[in-house]
Structure formats: structure tokens, C-alpha cells
């Protein structure tokens with residue numbers, strides 16, 4: 001990038017809704033670490049989003065601090081990016097309100113995640129669940145983000161954020177930048193180890209479906225040993241082999257190679273050996289992250305300071321956008 005040229009802005013977040021899975025790592029955080037070297041990055045802990053499904057207050061608080069420690073342990077550097085808790089910056093909820101008036105109930109109710117979560121939490125289809133992508137649009141647009149690194153499952157939400165930005169700009173004049181989703185070819189959609197038709201999710205009821213960043217080596221190896229494959233005994237990626245394809249993409253994300261290279265590595269080998277190798281590769285990456293996370297969690301004062309500093313940066317960056325929005329929509333802001 002040429003000297004003096006403004007750096008691109010990156011925005012992303014994860015909900016503190018439980019232990020992170022290797023899907024969150026491969027699809028999101030791993031990429032954030034790379035991006036912080038070159039861009040202005042804002043990475044939030046999306047607690048406002050998390051309460052759209054029921055959370056126990058004490059657990060939510062604990063998961064928030066654990067997620068902050070995970071961010072740092074995965075290599076995010078608070079000098080290079082703003083790491084903060086979404087609810088510490090009131091502009092998110094404020095902009096969301098304005099954007100709600102530009103979003104149609106029809107389009108929000110057509111979102112895949114809304115339909116999935118409504119089915120899963122049929123006793124709690126609350127307004128927040130439907131508003132979820134609008135709050136996400138507010139997150140992204142507040143910082144005038146150029147790119148949003150996420151897994152495939154969030155692409156539709158980023159597209160809605162784009163539509164809302166364009167709609168606002170058309171109605172009130174150029175205000176928001178129209179963001180692009182940034183989705184990696186590999187690792188962007190890690191599937192459940194028990195049912196590869198589903199994405200690996202931190203809130204799956206089946207404990208063997210997901211590998212958590214906090215799982216110890218034996219647990220990781222056991223979960224991979226039990227992973228669903230097929231009866232063919234041939235290690236190649238293909239639509240008819242969702243279990244094996246998933247293991248190959250996990251391996252490629254954690255070993256730092258392409259799926260084609262992974263196929264070559266395991267050519268002619270048996271499933272047992274393959275699963276063990278995938279498990280070992282994942283466990284090797286997780287071990288130093290776990291050690292660092294544990295160390296960080298024993299220093300809550302430090303974590304609190306980092307989050308405070310991140311929130312101050314985020315506050316400053318987003319305040320300008322919000323007051324511009326308030327002016328554009330016609331809110332009186334004093335003579």
C-alpha cells in the first residue's frame with residue numbers, strides 16, 4: 001500500500017455464546033490474525049447478539065472474558081486492532097434502531113439463520129432474533145468497514161448489510177461504505193463431525209459433533225476417531241463424500257496446505273490413520289493457544305484493560321458515523 005494511503009477497514013465479531021469450535025477458528029479468527037498486519041481492524045465480542053437466544057447471565061460474563069483471552073491467545077494483538085465488547089459501545093444499538101426503519105420485515109424473516117434459529121428455539125422467537133442481521137449491519141456500517149471476514153454461514157447477513165447501506169445512501173445521500181464479505185476458500189465451512197450436512201456449531205447438543213478450542217488432546221483424538229465417514233476407504237474430497245471432505249478441509253486449514261495437497265499426503269492410506277493424523281494436527285495447533293489462554297485468564301485486570309482500550313478506540317471511530325447519520329435523517333442536534 002502506498003505511503004499516506006488510507007488503510008482499508010476490517011470488521012468482524014464472534015458471539016460469546018459458548019466455547020469456540022475449530023469452525024470459528026478456521027472460518028474466522030485465523031483470518032483475522034493475518035489481516036491485522038495490513039489493515040485497520042475492529043474485532044468485537046458480540047454480546048448484544050448473543051442474548052437473542054437465552055443465556056445464563058453468569059455464563060455470558062464468563063464466556064465474554066474467555067473469548068477475549070481466546071482472541072489474544074490466537075494471536076490478535078491489541079496494538080494492531082481494537083478488541084472490544086459490543087455492549088461497551090452504545091452506538092451499535094443506536095444505529096441499529098435507525099437501520100430498523102430501512103429494513104423490511106419480509107427480508108429479515110427470510111434470512112436462513114433466522115429460520116434455523118426459530119426452528120431450534122421455537123419457544124423463544126423474540127424480536128431480537130429477527131433483528132439480529134440489522135444489528136450486524138449496524139456493527140459493520142458504523143466503522144465504514146470495507147471487508148468483513150466471516151465463514152460462509154454469515155455471507156447472507158453481510159449481503160443484507162450491503163443492501164441496507166445502499167438503501168440509506170440512496171435515501172439520505174452518500175454516508176456508508178458498502179462492505180464486502182471476505183470468505184476464504186478453505187476452512188470457511190467446517191461441518192459437524194457427526195452429521196456433515198450441518199455446520200459445526202458451538203451450540204450443538206451432540207458433544208461429539210464439534211471440536212472445541214478448549215478440548216484436550218485425548219478428547220480431540222477421540223472426536224476425530226468417531227467422526228462419520230463412509231464405507232469407501234478412499235481419501236478424496238467430493239460432494240458424495242461429505243464426511244471425508246470435511247476432514248480434508250479441517251486438515252488443510254490446520255496444516256496450512258490446500259485440500260489437493262492433503263489428498264496427496266493421504267493417498268492410499270486408511271481412514272483410521274487419516275483420522276489420527278487430522279486429530280494430531282489439530283491438537284498440535286490448539287496446545288499453545290490453550291496454554292496462552294489459561295495464562296491470560298489468570299490476569300483479569302490485564303484483560304479488562306485491553307477491552308477498555310479497545311472500546312475507547314471503537315467509541316471514537318463510530319461516534320462520527322452515528323452523528324452523521326443522525327444529521328442526515330433529520331434529528332435535531334442543537335443550533
Ligand code: ATP
Pocket residue numbers: 013014015016017021023024025026027028149150151152153154187188189190191199200201202203204
Ligand atoms: P452459535 O452456535 O452460537 O450460533 P456459531 O458456532 O455458529 O455460534 P458464531 O459466533 O455465530 O458461531 O460465528 C462466529 C464466526 O465463526 C463467524 O464468522 C462464522 O461464520 C464462523 N463460523 C461459525 N461456524 C463455522 C464453521 N462451522 N465453519 C466455518 N466458520 C464458522
Ligand code: LTN
Pocket residue numbers: 011012013014015046049135136139140148150154
Ligand atoms: N453474527 C456473527 C457475529 C457478528 C458479526 C458482526 C460478524 C456480529 N456482528 C459483524 C461480522 C460482522 C456470527 O458470526 N454469528
